[in-house]
Amino acid sequence: MAEITTPEEKSLNFLEEIIEEDLKSGRYKTIATRFPPEPNGYLHIGHASSICLNFGLTKKYPGYTNLRFDDTNPVTEETEYVESIKDDIRWLGFEWKNELYASDYFDQMYEFAITLIKKGLAYVDDSTSEQIAAMKGTPTEPGKDSPFRTRSIEENLDLFARMKNGEFADGTRTLRAKIDMSNANMLMRDPVLYRIKHAHHHRTGDKWCIYPMYDMAHGQSDSIEHITHSICTLEFVPHRELYDWLIEKLEIYPSHQYEFARRNINYTVTSKRKLLQLVNDKFVTGWDDPRMPTISGLRRAGYTPESIREFCDRIGIAKRENMIDVSLLEFCVREHLNKIALRRMVVFDPVKVVLTNYPADGAVEMVKSEDNPEDPNTAHREIPFSRELYIEREDFMENPPKKFFRLAPGQMVRLKSAYIIKCDEVVKDSNGKITELHCSYLPESKSGADTSGIHVKGTLHWVSVAQAISIEVRLYDRLFRVENPASEEGDFKDYINPNSLQVISTAFAEPALKNMRFNDRCQFLRKGYFCLDKDTSEDKMIFNRTVTLKDTWAKEVKKG
Numbered sequence: 001m002a003e004i005t006t007p008e009e010k011s012l013n014f015l016e017e018i019i020e021e022d023l024k025s026g027r028y029k030t031i032a033t034r035f036p037p038e039p040n041g042y043l044h045i046g047h048a049s050s051i052c053l054n055f056g057l058t059k060k061y062p063g064y065t066n067l068r069f070d071d072t073n074p075v076t077e078e079t080e081y082v083e084s085i086k087d088d089i090r091w092l093g094f095e096w097k098n099e100l101y102a103s104d105y106f107d108q109m110y111e112f113a114i115t116l117i118k119k120g121l122a123y124v125d126d127s128t129s130e131q132i133a134a135m136k137g138t139p140t141e142p143g144k145d146s147p148f149r150t151r152s153i154e155e156n157l158d159l160f161a162r163m164k165n166g167e168f169a170d171g172t173r174t175l176r177a178k179i180d181m182s183n184a185n186m187l188m189r190d191p192v193l194y195r196i197k198h199a200h201h202h203r204t205g206d207k208w209c210i211y212p213m214y215d216m217a218h219g220q221s222d223s224i225e226h227i228t229h230s231i232c233t234l235e236f237v238p239h240r241e242l243y244d245w246l247i248e249k250l251e252i253y254p255s256h257q258y259e260f261a262r263r264n265i266n267y268t269v270t271s272k273r274k275l276l277q278l279v280n281d282k283f284v285t286g287w288d289d290p291r292m293p294t295i296s297g298l299r300r301a302g303y304t305p306e307s308i309r310e311f312c313d314r315i316g317i318a319k320r321e322n323m324i325d326v327s328l329l330e331f332c333v334r335e336h337l338n339k340i341a342l343r344r345m346v347v348f349d350p351v352k353v354v355l356t357n358y359p360a361d362g363a364v365e366m367v368k369s370e371d372n373p374e375d376p377n378t379a380h381r382e383i384p385f386s387r388e389l390y391i392e393r394e395d396f397m398e399n400p401p402k403k404f405f406r407l408a409p410g411q412m413v414r415l416k417s418a419y420i421i422k423c424d425e426v427v428k429d430s431n432g433k434i435t436e437l438h439c440s441y442l443p444e445s446k447s448g449a450d451t452s453g454i455h456v457k458g459t460l461h462w463v464s465v466a467q468a469i470s471i472e473v474r475l476y477d478r479l480f481r482v483e484n485p486a487s488e489e490g491d492f493k494d495y496i497n498p499n500s501l502q503v504i505s506t507a508f509a510e511p512a513l514k515n516m517r518f519n520d521r522c523q524f525l526r527k528g529y530f531c532l533d534k535d536t537s538e539d540k541m542i543f544n545r546t547v548t549l550k551d552t553w554a555k556e557v558k559k560g
Contacts, residue, residue, distance in 0.1 A: 013317050015053070015258060019061055019229065031063035031228045035089070035096070036218070038070045039081035039202075041272035042287040042294040043088045045308070045329070049263055052312040054231060055094035066225055067096035071103050072217045074201040082202075084287070088295040092305045098225070102217045103203045105224055109212045110164065112220055112250050113175055113194060117156045121249055122193060123149055124159040125176045132174070135181075136189050142182035143189045149178065163196055166209045170196050175210075179245065187238045188245070191215060219243040222255035230257045234321060261321040266483040268293045268326065269492060283496055284479070290544050291479040291500050301476060302521060302531030302546030304340075307333035326478065330547050334529070337546065341523040342371050342516075345383070345416065345461040346509040348473060348527070350390035352465065355421065357440045358387040364464070367447065369417035381512050385418050388465040390508050395460050396437060398426060405458035407437070413458040416525065420445035420456055461525040468508040472542045474533065475502040513541070521546070 012020065022028050033054040037043065043051075058065045067089065071077050089096070116122035125132065125148045137143035151159075163173055175194035183189055193216040198209045212220075218239075222230045232239075240257045247254055269275065270293055278284050278292070287294050290301035298308065311332040315324050366382040391407065400408040407413050412422045425438035445452040481497040482488055488495055509524075516522060522530050528549050533542040 014319065015057065015229070015231065015260065015317065016060070018258065019057065022228070023061065028228050029062070031058060031061055032066070032226055033058055033063070033229050033231060034066040034068050034222065034225065034227050036068045036070045036102075036221070037085050038073070038076075039078065039085060040073065040076040041081060041276060042084050042292075042296055044270045044272075044275065044293045044295065045265060045268075045298065045311075046262060046270045046293075047088075048092065048295055048308050049312045049315065049317075050231070050233075051089055051092055051094060052309055053260070053317060055089075055096075057229070063228070064097035065094070066098045066100055066227070068098075068100040068102065068221060068225070070214070070217065070221075071101050071201070071203065072211050072214065074197065074199040074211065077202055079202050084296060088299075091299060092295070092308060100221075100225065101203060102212075102221050103201065105217070105221055106204060106208055106212070108224060109217060109220055110210075112246075112252075113160065113212075113216070114157070115250060116177065116193070117160060117175075118153060119249065120153060121178050122156070122175055123151050123178055124156050124163065125149075125174050125190075125192075126172065127174075129171065132176075132192070136186060137181070139184075139186065143186075145181055146176070146190065149190070160194075163194070163210050164208075166198070168196055170198055172196065177242075177246075185238055185241050187215075187242055191242060215239055215242050215246070219246050219255060219257070220250070220252070222257075223247055223250075223253040226253050227255045230255050232257055232259050233262045234259050234319070235262075259319070260317040261319055263315050263324050264321065265293065265324050265326050265329070267478045267480050267485075269480070269486050271486065274486065274492060277493065278479075281493070283493060290474075290476045300534065301544055302337075302529060303333050304336050304521065307336040310336065323484070327551050330551065333547055334549070337521050337523065337529045339374050340372070341521040341529055343369070343373070343523050343525055344510055344513050345463055346471070346473070346507055346513070346524040346527065347390045347392055347461070347463050347468075348504050348507045349393045350508055351393045351396060351434055352436045353389045353391055353421070353462070354436055354438050355387050355389070355441045356424070356438050360387060362466075363387070364467070367418045383417060383510050383512065384464045384467040385415075386464045386466055389415070389462045390465055390468060391415075391437075391460050391462050393434075396423070396434070398434070405456075406460060407439075407458070412454065412456050413460050414445070414447070414456050415462050416459055417447050418462070419443070419447075420450075420452060420454055463508050463510050465508075467511050469511055469514055470540070471507050471509050471513065472540055473504040473507045473530070473545070474542065475504065475545045476500065477502075516541070523549075 035054045055065045125146050127146055135144045174192045176190045176192050179188050181189045192213055194210050197211050237259050243257050288296040288300045311329045364384050364386045367385050368380045370378050372378045395406045397408050407423050409423050412420055414420050419441045421439045421441045423439050427436040429435050442452050477500050479500050480495050482495045485492040485495040518532050524530055529546040530543040533544045536542045
């Protein structure tokens with residue numbers, strides 16, 4: 001076997017240490033992992049960490065990863081979710097070896113249940129879910145045996161077959177493992193393995209009316225697929241004992257479960273139940289709303305797969321849960337977008353600038369600007385420059401304070417990639433609102449050929465009025481205004497940020513923006529990073545803000 005090398009200056013995480021030891025000892029020649037989502041919602045940023053972990057391990061070490069849908073609850077599962085999950089994994093840059101479903105194994109799981117019954121290790125219980133819970137006991141008090149625990153093997157086989165044949169109503173009977181009602185691990189106190197559920201399944205239709213519980217399906221599916229390292233989050237630590245017990249009693253391939261800590265992210269929620277509330281109650285437009293922490297939401301917002309993989313790599317894995325600052329995720333996407341994003345000029349709140357000494361015959365000249373100064377192979381684009389321009393209204397002050405280096409009466413600034421201009425006159429309407437700024441330009445100050453000898457401290461972005469294209473801009477921000485909305489008093493939805501979306505229905509952009517494609521990323525100079533939204537039509541281009549140029553939330557926290 002080839003020698004396993006460690007990347008320079010990067011220590012192994014505890015799972016990599018385990019795998020390297022397993023490979024070195026010869027326990028395995030190759031490894032197999034799996035990503036096992038339940039198709040009852042869209043994947044979120046927490047799932048991205050698990051995806052990167054499972055697929056990343058089998059990219060680093062010899063082996064493969066399966067995609068297995070844990071589709072054992074027909075009531076909440078839909079094909080729509082299955083397709084979205086596959087899209088998200090591929091978008092993140094990973095490909096699975098086998099696409100599998102827990103429902104593929106329903107016949108085998110049923111036979112496993114029969115085996116347990118024949119071994120005297122499972123029984124049919126007529127108790128209600130409330131009665132079963134009451135008999136469980138407490139962490140300090142042992143549970144009580146069900147009155148049905150002593151049923152004969154023959155009776156249990158008969159009742160379980162009748163459960164399968166649909167003779168009993170939902171909730172009237174369950175199949176339970178016969179283990180130990182005084183076990184310190186309460187999950188080992190005769191856990192339910194099968195329940196009756198007359199519901200249409202998205203893949204098996206109406207073939208089944210009994211469905212295995214998570215613990216009956218998970219370890220057995222791992223075993224059937226010969227998964228070597230079954231990686232779960234920490235809440236499944238108590239389940240490991242049952243995972244091992246079932247594999248041992250069934251005498252099947254001994255998969256092993258390992259646990260790592262969840263990485264919770266502030267200013268959001270990742271509970272599928274809460275995310276579904278946000279969708280159903282119309283706080284967001286859907287699962288892919290750019291304010292949602294779903295992978296499809298992040299994708300629509302303009303996040304790149306590279307930035308999400310980098311984020312997952314930076315937070316790493318550990319055995320202790322902690323809260324991750326969403327600013328790290330925003331930092332990762334800024335870092336990547338800074339390298340790849342096209343630079344374009346867009347004015348959100350325009351005021352017209354008239355260059356009174358520029359030719360008034362409709363003359364247009366083209367000035368050149370880099371598409372991305374961070375890219376050594378960058379191209380240059382041509383931008384139309386004319387007598388009438390738009391600049392941002394906030395870039396002009398009639399009575400500026402000291403150290404205001406933008407435009408003001410008698411003050412000079414440079415227009416990006418073009419000329420230095422000086423404000424000579426302010427034109428207002430009858431209500432006192434500024435409608436135009438009359439300025440003069442310095443012909444000898446053109447960028448790249450400036451012989452004016454004048455140095456100014458301010459540089460403004462602008463667009464030519466005649467050639468400007470009209471676009472819609474959606475300024476997305478964090479959906480919640482508190483760090484941990486799920487832990488606050490009352491309804492978590494009470495803490496939604498009322499300013500999480502601001503729509504600018506008409507902004508003006510340089511014409512090069514017409515060539516933007518859906519996979520392109522763009523920096524609007526001085527504004528932030530943006531991408532085209534799927535609502536874009538031939539009539540109007542719509543852009544979503546991915547992230548601001550700087551972490552504005554950090555400043556707000558300091559103010560508070």
